[in-house]
Amino acid sequence: MTRTKLIAGNWKMNGLAASTAELDKIIAGAKELPSRVELLICPPFTLIDRFADRAERSRVAVGAQDAHPKASGAHTGCVSAAMLKDAGATHVIVGHSERRTDQKETDAEVNAKAAAVIGEGLIAIVCVGETEAERDAGRALDVVGTQLAGSLPAGSTAANLVVAYEPVWAIGTGRTPSTADVAEMHAHIRTRLRDQLGAEGEGVRILYGGSVKASNAAELLAVADVDGALVGGASLTAEQFLPIAQAV
Numbered sequence: 158m159t160r161t162k163l164i165a166g167n168w169k170m171n172g173l174a175a176s177t178a179e180l181d182k183i184i185a186g187a188k189e190l191p192s193r194v195e196l197l198i199c200p201p202f203t204l205i206d207r208f209a210d211r212a213e214r215s216r217v218a219v220g221a222q223d224a225h226p227k228a229s230g231a232h233t234g235c236v237s238a239a240m241l242k243d244a245g246a247t248h249v250i251v252g253h254s255e256r257r258t259d260q261k262e263t264d265a266e267v268n269a270k271a272a273a274v275i276g277e278g279l280i281a282i283v284c285v286g287e288t289e290a291e292r293d294a295g296r297a298l299d300v301v302g303t304q305l306a307g308s309l310p311a312g313s314t315a316a317n318l319v320v321a322y323e324p325v326w327a328i329g330t331g332r333t334p335s336t337a338d339v340a341e342m343h344a345h346i347r348t349r350l351r352d353q354l355g356a357e358g359e360g361v362r363i364l365y366g367g368s369v370k371a372s373n374a375a376e377l378l379a380v381a382d383v384d385g386a387l388v389g390g391a392s393l394t395a396e397q398f399l400p401i402a403q404a405v
């Protein structure tokens with residue numbers, strides 16, 4: 158099955174108003190990309206509104222990095238999916254390993270967040286991935302299978318769900334798994350998606366994330382069931398991000 162590749166940039170806690178200049182370069186470069194690739198930038202909350210205005214009618218979608226499961230209420234410092242939609246976001250990353258570690262997010266919380274995102278008509282990008290100790294112990298497939306079972310909400314479809322596989326030990330380290338290991342994990346995720354979502358599981362895009370850059374993108378994106386990339390550090394500049402999309 159052909160799935161349109163998604164190259165998503167997660168800016169994490171980076172970016173100020175002046176970064177709009179970099180977004181403009183990404184928008185300009187995106188015009189030259191083939192139609193088989195979609196681009197997404199997920200800046201910090203503070204830039205979503207500004208970026209969404211800027212990217213309107215362009216090839217670049219704008220997303221968020223987290224959402225609270227509730228639509229509104231007494232949750233100081235939190236932002237809901239409804240607010241993100243209002244600001245112009247179309248996608249929301251949930252369950253990133255940095256949040257699973259720093260904020261101790263559980264699969265159940267990730268599930269509730271993804272359900273809220275989907276409930277607002279947005280696309281949830283649910284992140285999964287094993288630690289180095291879990292891989293060394295031969296538990297990577299089991300760990301990711303358990304995360305998927307717990308994190309994917311009822312009502313997930315190919316249209317409202319994207320899964321991002323990010324081995325924790327590959328994030329920001331310059332290290333990547335072998336293409337054989339990526340292929341094994343993505344095939345495993347595909348099987349689990351078919352088991353959990355039936356026919357819809359075939360169309361859900363599975364991104365690889367963890368030290369993706371221009372020099373390794375073509376190799377990683379050519380692996381079966383790798384339907385795009387979730388890019389951190391190399392998404393912060395057009396110079397580094399666009400060549401990853403060009404590698405599709």
Ligand SMILES: O=C[C@H](O)COP(=O)(O)O
Pocket residue numbers: 167253323327328329330331366367368369387388389390391
């Ligand atoms: O969400 C993106 C990832 O955590 C990957 O980050 P990285 O490309 O800097 O390794």
